[in-house]
Amino acid sequence: MTIKQRDQKHIWHPLTQHKLHPETMAIVKAKDCILFDEDGNQYIDGIASWYSSMYGHCNPFITNRVYKQMQTLDHVVFAGFTHEPAVKLSEELIKILPENQEKIFFGDNGSTSIEIGIKMALQYHFNTGEKRNTLIAFEDGFHGDTFGAMSVSGLSVYNGPFEDFFLDVKRIPTPNGNNQSLVLETLKAIVKNNKVAGFVYEPLVQGAAAMKMHDAEGLNTILKFCKANKIITVADEVMTGFGKTGRHFASDFMETKPDVICMSKALTAGLMPMSITSCTQAIYDAFYSDDIGKGLFHCHTYSANPLACAAAIAGLELLQSDTIQQNIKRITEKHRVFGAYIETHSKVKSIRQKGIIFALDLNVEMERYGDLRYKLFNFFMENGVFLRPLGETIYIQAPYTITEAQLDKIYQVIEEVLEIV
Numbered sequence: 001m002t003i004k005q006r007d008q009k010h011i012w013h014p015l016t017q018h019k020l021h022p023e024t025m026a027i028v029k030a031k032d033c034i035l036f037d038e039d040g041n042q043y044i045d046g047i048a049s050w051y052s053s054m055y056g057h058c059n060p061f062i063t064n065r066v067y068k069q070m071q072t073l074d075h076v077v078f079a080g081f082t083h084e085p086a087v088k089l090s091e092e093l094i095k096i097l098p099e100n101q102e103k104i105f106f107g108d109n110g111s112t113s114i115e116i117g118i119k120m121a122l123q124y125h126f127n128t129g130e131k132r133n134t135l136i137a138f139e140d141g142f143h144g145d146t147f148g149a150m151s152v153s154g155l156s157v158y159n160g161p162f163e164d165f166f167l168d169v170k171r172i173p174t175p176n177g178n179n180q181s182l183v184l185e186t187l188k189a190i191v192k193n194n195k196v197a198g199f200v201y202e203p204l205v206q207g208a209a210a211m212k213m214h215d216a217e218g219l220n221t222i223l224k225f226c227k228a229n230k231i232i233t234v235a236d237e238v239m240t241g242f243g244k245t246g247r248h249f250a251s252d253f254m255e256t257k258p259d260v261i262c263m264s265k266a267l268t269a270g271l272m273p274m275s276i277t278s279c280t281q282a283i284y285d286a287f288y289s290d291d292i293g294k295g296l297f298h299c300h301t302y303s304a305n306p307l308a309c310a311a312a313i314a315g316l317e318l319l320q321s322d323t324i325q326q327n328i329k330r331i332t333e334k335h336r337v338f339g340a341y342i343e344t345h346s347k348v349k350s351i352r353q354k355g356i357i358f359a360l361d362l363n364v365e366m367e368r369y370g371d372l373r374y375k376l377f378n379f380f381m382e383n384g385v386f387l388r389p390l391g392e393t394i395y396i397q398a399p400y401t402i403t404e405a406q407l408d409k410i411y412q413v414i415e416e417v418l419e420i421v
């Protein structure tokens with residue numbers, strides 16, 4: 001039996017309605033930007049396996065470091081112990097994070113990095129003697145699948161059944177450059193009528209909302225208002241972090257820096273699951289006390305796993321190398337040229353781009369979870385390219401190591417798919 005046949009017996013896949021979509025594909029190998037399936041087919045990984053494998057799959061620079069770490073210290077409890085990889089990673093990360101970030105708290109995935117950020121915001125006020133219980137979030141955001149993260153996400157098929165159990169969250173529109181007074185008025189009304197503890201947001205690009213992009217100046221105004229009202233700002237950089245936008249972090253585009261930053265995905269270069277929630281000294285200080293109850297009592301068994309830290313340190317070195325920085329510029333420019341070319345196609349409604357994140361909306365009427373995405377997905381896979389459209393949006397977020405020829409191939413299949421929609 002093939003892997004994909006055996007799969008069906010015991011495996012329950014994420015984000016899958018198995019009755020409608022029983023078939024899955026078995027990947028047996030990955031090398032740089034190519035995935036290999038069990039039937040011997042190859043696919044260009046056009047989304048870096050959810051924007052994680054940004055330095056290419058099985059990159060020997062990273063795998064060798066992890067292998068070396070594996071032979072020295074594989075895992076140890078991080079409550080009460082520390083180790084070189086965690087300390088080294090904290091030092092290297094603080095160097096590139098926005099200058100107000102001082103402390104590093106480890107978690108194990110993107111959703112839990114948000115939970116930790118939410119807890120920091122709520123408990124900051126609790127500890128400073130002012131109970132605040134409301135959070136603000138953007139409409140259409142996505143922050144993960146645990147309860148706090150679902151609460152601050154926009155409503156969708158992902159979180160709909162759990163709505164009755166959410167935290168108290170009020171939503172504001174994303175700033176689009178033309179709605180600044182609406183955004184600010186909505187925000188002010190919420191703050192006036194509620195005790196707002198924090199604002200959780202994806203800066204500049206909302207991933208699961210189909211790479212929806214918003215205005216940096218508008219976001220900066222919101223952040224400034226939050227700061228003036230002691231609302232803890234929690235930037236979800238799980239997707240945007242580590243070079244995607246053309247800067248190390250999307251928050252680098254705003255003058256007002258967030259109090260808390262959540263990171264995962266590319267943090268560990270696609271090798272190991274881990275996350276980090278960083279914060280300012282002021283947040284940390286609100287938990288620093290003679291009172292044990294004011295501590296942040298949150299932990300995951302694999303917090304700061306040494307192997308994940310080793311992968312992250314290697315990833316940070318690559319990110320800052322001339323080669324990767326030049327690749328980011330090269331890919332950004334190539335997307336720009338392709339965008340200008342494809343934008344005029346009759347089947348293209350609009351295009352948008354931030355750094356190496358490129359998205360194209362199709363000029364078709366289609367509901368978000370309908371069959372179009374499967375039709376597009378199947379066409380791309382049959383043509384050797386892995387892209388995972390969101391509704392009528394096709395996006396590219398390829399590894400920084402992608403070649404010119406591979407990028408051209410991705411553009412070509414996108415152009416071809418326009419003929420079948």
Ligand SMILES: *Cc1c(COP(=O)(O)O)cnc(C)c1O
Pocket residue numbers: 109110111112114142143144145202207208236237238239240264265
């Ligand atoms: C993927 C993602 C998450 C959730 O991360 P997981 O590791 O899948 O739990 C949260 N926020 C954003 C912006 C993401 O892209």
